[in-house]
Amino acid sequence: MNYLQHLAAAFLAAHAMNFFLKIPWTPQLAAAVFLGAILADVDHSKTKIFKFLVAAAAASVFAIAYTANLGVLISTAAGIATAAAVFLLKPKHRSVTHSWVAVLAYVVLLFVLTRNIRVSLNGFAGYAAHLLLDSKTSGFYFKRK
Numbered sequence: 004m005n006y007l008q009h010l011a012a013a014f015l016a017a018h019a020m021n022f023f024l025k026i027p028w029t030p031q032l033a034a035a036v037f038l039g040a041i042l043a044d045v046d047h048s049k050t051k052i053f054k055f056l057v058a059a060a061a062a063s064v065f066a067i068a069y070t071a072n073l074g075v076l077i078s079t080a081a082g083i084a085t086a087a088a089v090f091l092l093k094p095k096h097r098s099v100t101h102s103w104v105a106v107l108a109y110v111v112l113l114f115v116l117t118r119n120i121r122v123s124l125n126g127f128a129g130y131a132a133h134l135l136l137d138s139k140t141s142g143f144y145f146k147r148k
């Protein structure tokens with residue numbers, strides 16, 4: 004599944020839930036659904052969210068090192084090392100980020116950050132839709148090991 008299919012399924016699921024619970028859409032809810040729909044694929048090096056994470060981590064480390072007066076060369080090396088570390092430490096595709104534990108962690112994190120159960124519910128809808136859609140293409144969630 005590509006991210007557009009995940010986004011479509013997530014917003015459809017969230018819209019159905021919001022319709023039945025009479026929850027009006029807000030930008031905050033849409034953001035929770037959007038991130039929930041694509042966050043699971045942060046474990047795949049070809050996804051937009053993984054590339055964004057690598058770039059953000061490398062840029063952040065570069066900026067921190069540069070503002071600490073480490074110089075351009077060392078700061079650049081630290082940024083490149085960070086990108087390499089994120090790439091090497093990335094979990095196997097469809098492992099931990101594609102688990103119901105990850106869904107729970109995302110939902111709890113949203114609640115801790117926003118203190119808004121509607122945001123958590125919409126985050127749940129987005130992330131759960133991702134897992135359910137992936138399970139239709141591989142069936143791995145419901146396999147017994």
Ligand SMILES: [Zn+2]
Binds near residue numbers: 043044101133137
């Ligand atoms: Zn996925």
